[in-house]
Amino acid sequence: MSEKKLEQKKIASVKTFKKIMADHFLQIDAAARDPGRKVAWCTSVGPAELLQGFGFEVYYPENHAAILGSTRTATDYIPYANAAGYSPEICSYLTADVGAYMQGFTPLTKVYGIEKIPKPDVLVYNTNQCRDVQDWFMWYSREWKVPCVGIETHRGVGAVTKVHIDSIAGQLQDLAGKLEKIAGHPLDMDRFKQSVELSRRCSELWDKVLRAGTAVPSAITFFDGTIHMGPAVVLRGLQVAVDYYQELLVEMEARVQNKVAAVAGEKHRLYWEGMPVWGKLRNLSMQFLELQTCVVASTYCNSWIFNQLDPDEPFESMARAYTELFIVRSDAVKEDYIARMCADYRVDGFFYHNARTCPNNSNSSYGMPQRLTERTGKPHLVIDGDLNDLRCYSEEQAKTNIEAFVEQLAQAT
Amino acid sequence: MKLFCGIDVGSAATKAVLITGSLEVQGRGLCPSGADFSAAARQVFDAALAGVGAGEADVEAIVSTGYGRTNVDFATARRTEIDCHARGAYHHFKRAITVVDIGGQDNKIIQLDAAGKCLKFAMNRKCAAGTGAFLEEMALRLNVPIDKLSKMAENSAAPGVSIGSYCTVFAMTEILSKVRAGVKTEDLARAALVSVAKRLLETQAIVTDIVATGGVVAHNPVLRDILKEILKTEVHIPPHPQHIGAFGAALVAASEQKE
The missing domain is CATH 3.30.420.40 (ATPase, nucleotide binding domain)
Known part of the structure; x- marks a missing residue:
C-alpha cells in the first residue's frame, strides 16, 4: 500500500506569533533580573488585568508547563515531583513544572536562550482552573518565600447570580489591597481599565478567529487553535495581542472567502472536548489530516474568550467573565454549551480526551458523552490520555480508536 | 479463481483468510505475530495460498487489519480490527x-x-x-x-x-x-x-x-x-472465532472490488 505524503496547511501569521511570544518571554526574563521591576505569576484564567494595572510583568506557568508538554520533556521531569510527594495522579502541569525546576531545566533555554524561569514577587491564582494551581503556586511560595494570594472560585455553577459576582468581585477588591502592598504603590485605575478593555478586544478577535471553524470546509483546526491561542492566554490585556489577532483574523477570513480547507478534502467534522495531548499534537493532527477529518472546534480553545469584560465595571465584569467560563459550570450548562457548539460548527461527532491527571477539565466520567450523543444524535469517542504525562497515553490504542471512529462516521454518511 | 484476502496482524497471532467473490472461505493461515509483523503477514498469506493451491496472482485484493495492519506492505487497503470483527461477525449473524x-x-x-x-x-x-x-x-x-x-x-x-x-x-x-x-x-x-x-x-x-x-x-x-x-x-x-477479523478484512477486500 503506497502512502500519500500529506502536508499541514501553514498559517502565515505564525511568523508574527513566534516573534511576540519570544518578546513576551524575553521581557519577563529581563524584568526578573531587574530589581526595579516586579514579576507576578498568574494562573491562565487568573486576574491578569488587575496585575497589569499594578504594573507587574505577568508570567503564566501553565503556558510553561504546556511548553514542557509540547517539547515532550514533561514526562522526563514528572517523576522528580512524584518522588517529592506530588502524586502521579495530580495535575501533570504541576508535576512537570515543579520536577523541571527541581532539575534546573526549562525548555525556554533552548527556544529563547533564557537560563531559568522568572522568580516572582507574588504568585496569584484563581482556582477556577482547579485546586491544583493553588498547590502548585504554594510549592513555589515555600521555595522562594514569596507571597501567594488568589481567588477561590465557585464550582458547579448553574445560573450565575449576583451572589456569585459579588463574592468574586469582593475577592478581587481584597486582592487589590494585598497587591498594593507587594507592588509598593496603588492600583493605576486607568491602566487597569485599559487592560480590561484590551482583554475584551483580544477575546472578541480570538472568538472571530475560532469561528473560521464554522465554515465548510473549516479554515482552522483545533490543533492550529492550541498554538495560536498563546497570545490570548499570555498577552491578553496588551495591545500586542489585539494587533496579532487582527492579523490572524484577516488571514482566516481570506481562507473562508476562498474556501481554503485546513484539512484538504474535509469529509468529517469533530468537536474536541478536554485538554490537548501536548506531546502528541503533531501526530494527532497528521492522523486527522490523513483521515480527512477536521477537528473544527473545542471547548479548550474557546475557554479564553471573555466578552463580558467591561472597563466601566472592571471588578464586576472580571468576576462575571471568570465565573461564566465553562470549566466552573454545572454539567447541565456545559451540555447546553457543547450542544450549541455542535450545531454552530456542524460537527459530525464528539471526541473526548479523558486526561488522567486533569479530572477537572475532563468531562467524560459522569455520563456526559452518552447524554450528548442521545441529545444530538452525534456519536462520540473517549480516549484515555493526558495533557503532559505520556506514561498515561497509549498511542496505538488512540490511533486505532480514532481510525475506527472515522470508519463509523463514514458508515453513517 | 478470483480470491480475496484478509490479514489480521494481532498482538499475539497473525491470521489470514482467503475467500472467493461469492464469499466462500477457501483457506486460512495462522502463526504467532512475533517481533516481525511483515514476516508474519507474509507467512500466513503464503500458508493460506498453499492450502488452496493458488498463487499470489490469483488474489485480487488484500486488506490488512489488527495492530500490525500498517506493516503489511503488500496489502491493497487497510481497516481497523473494529470494523473487520464487526463485518466478520455480522456475516454469520445478520x-x-x-x-x-x-x-x-x-x-x-x-x-x-x-x-x-x-x-x-x-x-x-x-x-x-x-x-x-x-x-x-x-x-x-x-x-x-x-x-x-x-x-x-x-x-x-x-x-x-x-x-x-x-x-x-x-x-x-x-x-x-x-x-x-x-x-x-x-x-x-x-x-x-x-x-x-x-x-x-x-x-x-x-x-x-x-x-x-x-x-x-x-x-x-x-x-x-x-x-x-x-x-x-x-x-x-461464530465458526473459527480467532479468524473473524481476517475474515472481515477479506469481506472488505471482496466488497471494495465489487464497488
Whole structure:
C-alpha cells in the first residue's frame, strides 16, 4: 500500500506569533533580573488585568508547563515531583513544572536562550482552573518565600447570580489591597481599565478567529487553535495581542472567502472536548489530516474568550467573565454549551480526551458523552490520555480508536 | 479463481483468510505475530495460498487489519480490527448484535444495528485487564499451560471464588493470597476467566445478543458460559472465532472490488 505524503496547511501569521511570544518571554526574563521591576505569576484564567494595572510583568506557568508538554520533556521531569510527594495522579502541569525546576531545566533555554524561569514577587491564582494551581503556586511560595494570594472560585455553577459576582468581585477588591502592598504603590485605575478593555478586544478577535471553524470546509483546526491561542492566554490585556489577532483574523477570513480547507478534502467534522495531548499534537493532527477529518472546534480553545469584560465595571465584569467560563459550570450548562457548539460548527461527532491527571477539565466520567450523543444524535469517542504525562497515553490504542471512529462516521454518511 | 484476502496482524497471532467473490472461505493461515509483523503477514498469506493451491496472482485484493495492519506492505487497503470483527461477525449473524472480541492485548465491544452498521464501540482502557495478556499472566502464576486454563476452569467446583482487582499486578497478588489460603487451582482458573467477563461488563452496556470472537474465546470454550452468566445475554460463537477479523478484512477486500 503506497502512502500519500500529506502536508499541514501553514498559517502565515505564525511568523508574527513566534516573534511576540519570544518578546513576551524575553521581557519577563529581563524584568526578573531587574530589581526595579516586579514579576507576578498568574494562573491562565487568573486576574491578569488587575496585575497589569499594578504594573507587574505577568508570567503564566501553565503556558510553561504546556511548553514542557509540547517539547515532550514533561514526562522526563514528572517523576522528580512524584518522588517529592506530588502524586502521579495530580495535575501533570504541576508535576512537570515543579520536577523541571527541581532539575534546573526549562525548555525556554533552548527556544529563547533564557537560563531559568522568572522568580516572582507574588504568585496569584484563581482556582477556577482547579485546586491544583493553588498547590502548585504554594510549592513555589515555600521555595522562594514569596507571597501567594488568589481567588477561590465557585464550582458547579448553574445560573450565575449576583451572589456569585459579588463574592468574586469582593475577592478581587481584597486582592487589590494585598497587591498594593507587594507592588509598593496603588492600583493605576486607568491602566487597569485599559487592560480590561484590551482583554475584551483580544477575546472578541480570538472568538472571530475560532469561528473560521464554522465554515465548510473549516479554515482552522483545533490543533492550529492550541498554538495560536498563546497570545490570548499570555498577552491578553496588551495591545500586542489585539494587533496579532487582527492579523490572524484577516488571514482566516481570506481562507473562508476562498474556501481554503485546513484539512484538504474535509469529509468529517469533530468537536474536541478536554485538554490537548501536548506531546502528541503533531501526530494527532497528521492522523486527522490523513483521515480527512477536521477537528473544527473545542471547548479548550474557546475557554479564553471573555466578552463580558467591561472597563466601566472592571471588578464586576472580571468576576462575571471568570465565573461564566465553562470549566466552573454545572454539567447541565456545559451540555447546553457543547450542544450549541455542535450545531454552530456542524460537527459530525464528539471526541473526548479523558486526561488522567486533569479530572477537572475532563468531562467524560459522569455520563456526559452518552447524554450528548442521545441529545444530538452525534456519536462520540473517549480516549484515555493526558495533557503532559505520556506514561498515561497509549498511542496505538488512540490511533486505532480514532481510525475506527472515522470508519463509523463514514458508515453513517 | 478470483480470491480475496484478509490479514489480521494481532498482538499475539497473525491470521489470514482467503475467500472467493461469492464469499466462500477457501483457506486460512495462522502463526504467532512475533517481533516481525511483515514476516508474519507474509507467512500466513503464503500458508493460506498453499492450502488452496493458488498463487499470489490469483488474489485480487488484500486488506490488512489488527495492530500490525500498517506493516503489511503488500496489502491493497487497510481497516481497523473494529470494523473487520464487526463485518466478520455480522456475516454469520445478520441481525442487531454486539460483537465482543477478546484479543491478546485488547478487547472490543461493538454494537451493530440490524443492518450491520456500527452504532458505537469501546475498547478496554490502557491496562491489560480482561485481555489475553491478563490470562497469560494468571496462567503463569498458577503454573498452568495457557491452553489448559479453560479445561481446568471447567472442573471448578466453587464458582463463587473471585478476583476483585482489575489491575493485573494486584490480581496476581490476590491469586497468591488465595493460593496460600488453599483455594484450588481449578477455582482460580475459573475466577480468572470470570474476571475477563467482568471487565467486559463495565466497558459498555450490552443490549443485544453477543457474538464472541477472537483468540481467547477460541481457546477457552468455557468462557462462553461464563460470559452468558455474567453479561446475562445469549452468547454465540461464530465458526473459527480467532479468524473473524481476517475474515472481515477479506469481506472488505471482496466488497471494495465489487464497488
